[in-house]
Amino acid sequence: MKPLIEKERDWDFVRNPEKVAALLRDRLAKVKFYLKRTEPPAEFYRGNEQDGLFEYHYSPELELEREVTLYSTLKRQVEVDFLVESTPEPGTAWMRPQEVRVGKVAREHARFNVTNGSIFATNVRVSKNEIAIDNTRPQVSNKVIFKEFEKHLNQEIAGLKIFDYASRERPEETKLLNKSTEAILVTDVSDFSTYKPVEPGIFNYYEYLEDEDLLEKTRRRYQESHIESVVAVPILYEMADGRHLPIAFFYAESPRGQSAFDINTVARLREVSQEIIDRIVDANMISVKDRQGVVNISE
Numbered sequence: 001m002k003p004l005i006e007k008e009r010d011w012d013f014v015r016n017p018e019k020v021a022a023l024l025r026d027r028l029a030k031v032k033f034y035l036k037r038t039e040p041p042a043e044f045y046r047g048n049e050q051d052g053l054f055e056y057h058y059s060p061e062l063e064l065e066r067e068v069t070l071y072s073t074l075k076r077q078v079e080v081d082f083l084v085e086s087t088p089e090p091g092t093a094w095m096r097p098q099e100v101r102v103g104k105v106a107r108e109h110a111r112f113n114v115t116n117g118s119i120f121a122t123n124v125r126v127s128k129n130e131i132a133i134d135n136t137r138p139q140v141s142n143k144v145i146f147k148e149f150e151k152h153l154n155q156e157i158a159g160l161k162i163f164d165y166a167s168r169e170r171p172e173e174t175k176l177l178n179k180s181t182e183a184i185l186v187t188d189v190s191d192f193s194t195y196k197p198v199e200p201g202i203f204n205y206y207e208y209l210e211d212e213d214l215l216e217k218t219r220r221r222y223q224e225s226h227i228e229s230v231v232a233v234p235i236l237y238e239m240a241d242g243r244h245l246p247i248a249f250f251y252a253e254s255p256r257g258q259s260a261f262d263i264n265t266v267a268r269l270r271e272v273s274q275e276i277i278d279r280i281v282d283a284n285m286i287s288v289k290d291r292q293g294v295v296n297i298s299e
Helices: 018-029 140-153 205-210 217-226 265-281
Strands: 011-014 031-036 043-049 053-058 067-073 077-089 092-103 124-126 163-164 185-186 229-236 243-253 286-288
Touching: 011 018, 018 043, 018 092, 053 067, 140 163, 140 243, 185 205, 185 265, 205 217, 217 229, 229 265, 243 265
Parallel strands: none
Antiparallel strands: 011 092, 031 043, 031 067, 043 053, 053 092, 067 077, 077 092, 124 286, 163 243, 185 229, 229 243
């Protein structure tokens, strides 16, 4: 595959399939890659590895060609050529690495100016003031995190799904919580009394459905789908100004005949939601390993 480069650059090439796979597996596993020739650069995140193929997640709106080049600007430029073998769903591709190129020349200019007699800080974790919440397009990094937690939680709460705020597949119940910090809990869909809040922090689903004249229609829909109980819980992020905004939602329906959801289910999901937020914050942080001068501004 011909390297896709805009200007001449001296490269060290790795073409042996085993060595290429080892580099991606060991040295570049946690590196954030970007798709060549996209503006703004399209982010790619590593998933699983199977039979010589590497799974990558990216924006579902992006259409990939058969041959793609991913790059990362580390101390030296790194580029990897892939063949796209399959795209099982929008935003996910299984790709076979063909070649790794590493720039022979380090950055022309140092990232930080270093002078004698200075104090330095290194290996610093840098975070934005707050996460940029995009309610119009699912975030690729979040999608990877959501899938991981879904898989783990399904061992406790069968059928649980996590929907990004911007997902077009979100259940209607979650849309009622767009501007809310409350959860929806229905422990028995055949009993209207369980549509009402059992404690503070639970959305009055009964009142909403009654006002919209949807009570009987909603119950019938649940019953025809053989649903026993329903739960929807927002995953809330605290903004810098103290507001709590949903960035995603837990949603699950228990089939008739199985254990119904209860207030303990809501409590468990709220507990896990904070773990998810912590993971998202961590994913948005950058490790700066270069030495940085410390400036005294205490006076």
